Amino acid sequence: MAPELHARLDRSSPVPLYFQVASRLQALIERGEIGVGARIENEIDLAERLGVSRPTIRRAIQYLVERGMLIRKRGVGTQVVHPKVRRPVELSSxxxxxxxxxxxxxxxxxxxxxxxxxxxxxxxxxxxxxxxxxxxxxxxxxxxxxxxxxxxxxxxxxxxxxxxxxxxxxxxxxxxxxxxxxxxxxxxxxxxxxxxxxxxxxxxxxxxxxxxxxxxxxxxxxxxxxxxxxxxxxxxxxxxxxxxxx
Amino acid sequence: MAPELHARLDRSSPVPLYFQVASRLQALIERGEIGVGARIENEIDLAERLGVSRPTIRRAIQYLVERGMLIRKRGVGTQVVHPKVRRPVELSSxxxxxxxxxxxxxxxxxxxxxxxxxxxxxxxxxxxxxxxxxxxxxxxxxxxxxxxxxxxxxxxxxxxxxxxxxxxxxxxxxxxxxxxxxxxxxxxxxxxxxxxxxxxxxxxxxxxxxxxxxxxxxxxxxxxxxxxxxxxxxxxxxxxxxxxxx
DNA sequence: GTCAATACTTTGTCCTGACAAACTCACATG
DNA sequence: CATGTGAGTTTGTCAGGACAAAGTATTGAC
Missing domain, CATH: 3.40.1410.10 (Chorismate lyase-like)
Structure with a gap:
């Protein structure tokens, strides 16, 4: 998998770990380093490699699932379905x-x-x-x-x-x-x-x-x-x- | 708080516990038994009273927050802001x-x-x-x-x-x-x-x-x-x- | 070869425990 | 009286573990 994911997470940052993970995944997908249709690493391995717990990884993935970039399937894995955030209508003027x-x-x-x-x-x-x-x-x-x-x-x-x-x-x-x-x-x-x-x-x-x-x-x-x-x-x-x- | 929340949850049901809790809360709010502006019980007490863990309660509340019925505030509590589900545009024909x-x-x-x-x-x-x-x-x-x-x-x-x-x-x-x-x-x-x-x-x-x-x-x-x-x-x-x- | 049973992988659900951050409110201090 | 300090409350984040359910791949029987 792409190198960026290996970089150490910043535990002293006020930005939650799950959000740091989500941001990195999002960047990788947007830049096409994880192509559409490709499966990302399973949650347990990802958690171990990044040094965080599985719930934290799950929350990061969940965040991207809600934004329409990823789809998860039990027994199969988590797959990229769209290379950019399909942002919902936002509450802005x-x-x-x-x-x-x-x-x-x-x-x-x-x-x-x-x-x-x-x-x-x-x-x-x-x-x-x-x-x-x-x-x-x-x-x-x-x-x-x-x-x-x-x-x-x-x-x-x-x-x-x-x-x-x-x-x-x-x-x-x-x-x-x-x-x-x-x-x-x-x-x-x-x-x-x-x-x-x-x-x-x-x-x-x-x-x-x-x-x-x-x-x-x-x-x-x-x-x-x-x-x-x-x-x-x-x-x-x-x-x-x-x-x-x- | 309303009596329905006291009823025992069905642990043998295939319906997840967090969803059972969310459904009950939703029903109470829709029927007006928890009025707009009222705060619901805090997560820890709710968890204890229903006999589930705090993460399960949190997930149930999260579900209703995403649907626009509840709002959470750290240090304050969880409040009813709307009596009915404001359902987002759905993917239906x-x-x-x-x-x-x-x-x-x-x-x-x-x-x-x-x-x-x-x-x-x-x-x-x-x-x-x-x-x-x-x-x-x-x-x-x-x-x-x-x-x-x-x-x-x-x-x-x-x-x-x-x-x-x-x-x-x-x-x-x-x-x-x-x-x-x-x-x-x-x-x-x-x-x-x-x-x-x-x-x-x-x-x-x-x-x-x-x-x-x-x-x-x-x-x-x-x-x-x-x-x-x-x-x-x-x-x-x-x-x-x-x-x-x- | 076909099909069913089995093992394996992966996500889904749920638990207990801990600490941090934000907010409220009472109280002491100037 | 105004102010800010601190205790208490409540949600936010995170860990680590356990088992269930669903899907895939392999194996074995016929």
């Missing part, structure tokens, strides 16, 4: 996604007010009609072109962003900075035709197809953080996701 | 989804031929251009109305379905029956306007917005099972998914 894919997002804040929660958002946020929330309308550009028109409702107790913050950062980054880490979200993805106002804003033709995504996000304590209702230019954007049953 | 949501799907097989693989499918299936595959075109109805127009390419070695099978079952069910269990898939969800032919078939207006989904599915051994390219009536269908970071 469009802004983060654009940055990490090397594009340069720009945000224009069209509206930022405190107002009674719109009906659709009230149900999603699980708050009463009439309660005041921060209402945000943003236009997100990528590569100089408008990409998405985004609406968000945020409970007043969670965050009170200002225009400058919103123009320079993703909403999720602001939330995280304020100590509200999004942990769970439910999304709905659909499509519809652009209204004439939307078409004008997004420089699309009237009636052009738009991707719609609405999302509600909660933090670790189960508190609602935000409701978003966004439309994307279908001609410029699509969602990618990967699934695995385990 | 539209047919199964419709059945499980109580609707009555019907399938019309428009085309079923063996032909050289179309260019878009060749890349996704990771096979060479010119290779022959089974090509299927189906129209899926729900509640008497057309809902989706589905195209699939299937390698000849995987499955050779006939019209009757396709009319009565979902493609994934047929695959599973043939011993090819889909384990991993990558999907892309987008939108576009209907061509006039699509509009006619789906009884939509010309130019109506359609949701598009393309998917490639692999089995446990890493073999490609199918490539699908589908369009859904955006007016009747949307994707729901839930995410959690862990």
């Amino acid at each position: 469009l802004y983060d996604d654009l940055v990490s894919s090397g594009r340069t997002p720009r945000t224009e804040v069209l509206q930022l007010t405190v107002m009674p929660v719109p009906a659709q958002a009230a149900a999603a946020l699980e708050i009463e009609l009439g309660t005041e929330v921060t209402w945000i309308e943003r236009l997100r550009y990528a590569g100089g072109e408008p990409l998405a028109l985004m609406h968000n409702a945020i409970p007043l107790g969670v965050l009170r962003p200002d225009r400058a913050d919103l123009a320079e950062h993703g909403l999720y980054e602001l939330l995280r900075r304020a100590g509200h880490v999004p942990k769970i979200a439910t999304q709905m993805i659909g499509a519809r035709s652009a209204t004439s106002a939307e078409a004008r804003t997004l420089t699309e033709k009237r009636g052009a197809s738009l991707l719609t995504m609405s999302r509600t996000a909660w933090d670790a304590a189960g508190h609602v953080l935000e409701y978003g209702s966004h439309v994307y230019r279908a001609s410029r954007y699509s969602f990618e996701l990967s699934l695995s049953t385990h | 539209l047919y199964d989804d419709l059945v499980s949501s109580g609707r009555t799907p019907r399938t019309e097989v428009l085309q079923l031929t063996v032909m050289p693989v179309p260019a878009q499918a060749a890349a996704a299936l990771e096979i060479e251009l010119g290779t022959e595959v089974t090509w299927i075109e189906r129209l899926r109805y729900a509640g008497g109305e057309p809902l989706a127009l589905m195209h699939n390419a299937i390698p000849l070695g995987v499955l050779r379905p006939d019209r009757a099978d396709l009319a009565e079952h979902g493609l994934y069910e047929l695959l599973r029956r043939a011993g090819h269990v889909p384990k991993i898939a990558t999907q892309m969800i987008g939108a576009r306007s209907a061509t006039s032919a699509e509009a006619r078939t789906l009884t939509e207006k010309r130019g109506a917005s359609l949701l598009t989904m393309s998917r490639t599915a692999w089995d446990a051994a890493g073999h490609v099972l199918e490539y699908g390219s589908h369009v859904y009536r955006a007016s009747r269908y949307s994707f729901e998914l839930s995410l959690s970071t862990h």
Whole structure:
């Protein structure tokens, strides 16, 4: 097997051993040093060779199994099924996604007010009609072109962003900075035709197809953080996701 | 705590202990006997009370954490954050989804031929251009109305379905029956306007917005099972998914 | 040669034990 | 009163061992 796996693990590091092992395996697979279809060494030998216990090795392998790179079969072994991480849809904002894919997002804040929660958002946020929330309308550009028109409702107790913050950062980054880490979200993805106002804003033709995504996000304590209702230019954007049953 | 948790676990059952524990916890939470926000007993006490080890309890809790029902915090405890499973997008066909949501799907097989693989499918299936595959075109109805127009390419070695099978079952069910269990898939969800032919078939207006989904599915051994390219009536269908970071 | 029984390999489940890290809260100190 | 120190609680990580279950390969009987 590849040499990298032989290097001594760093037991003084705050990074858990199982994660160190998983990272090395992942790197080997991504670089093709363990080819698709090949079986990796069995757990017991791996554990002995790396000087860790079998549960630690199992946890490392499990981590990669959940990411879709490996498959295990009892009585057979553990096999590489895909050379790269098929990362599941992540809980990040469009802004983060654009940055990490090397594009340069720009945000224009069209509206930022405190107002009674719109009906659709009230149900999603699980708050009463009439309660005041921060209402945000943003236009997100990528590569100089408008990409998405985004609406968000945020409970007043969670965050009170200002225009400058919103123009320079993703909403999720602001939330995280304020100590509200999004942990769970439910999304709905659909499509519809652009209204004439939307078409004008997004420089699309009237009636052009738009991707719609609405999302509600909660933090670790189960508190609602935000409701978003966004439309994307279908001609410029699509969602990618990967699934695995385990 | 609720009485159900006291019942003796069945050690002679083939169902793993951790799963028995997880199922009971899930039932209690779904029925509201452990309310949202409430903390469950700590792992060590739970383990002692149920007569299993702490790792077993941890695994049961982990299972529910991954499904978005529970959240753990070191030094604090484990808390209920949502009363029902937020199940992630599952690897099932539209047919199964419709059945499980109580609707009555019907399938019309428009085309079923063996032909050289179309260019878009060749890349996704990771096979060479010119290779022959089974090509299927189906129209899926729900509640008497057309809902989706589905195209699939299937390698000849995987499955050779006939019209009757396709009319009565979902493609994934047929695959599973043939011993090819889909384990991993990558999907892309987008939108576009209907061509006039699509509009006619789906009884939509010309130019109506359609949701598009393309998917490639692999089995446990890493073999490609199918490539699908589908369009859904955006007016009747949307994707729901839930995410959690862990 | 075919087929069934057997041995072997490998992952799955479960146990006990130990210490570390993060959080909460009471209490002492300035 | 504010603050930070420390004890206590709870989850996170890790070890090492044992047996079960599933799949593969070999062997033996017919």
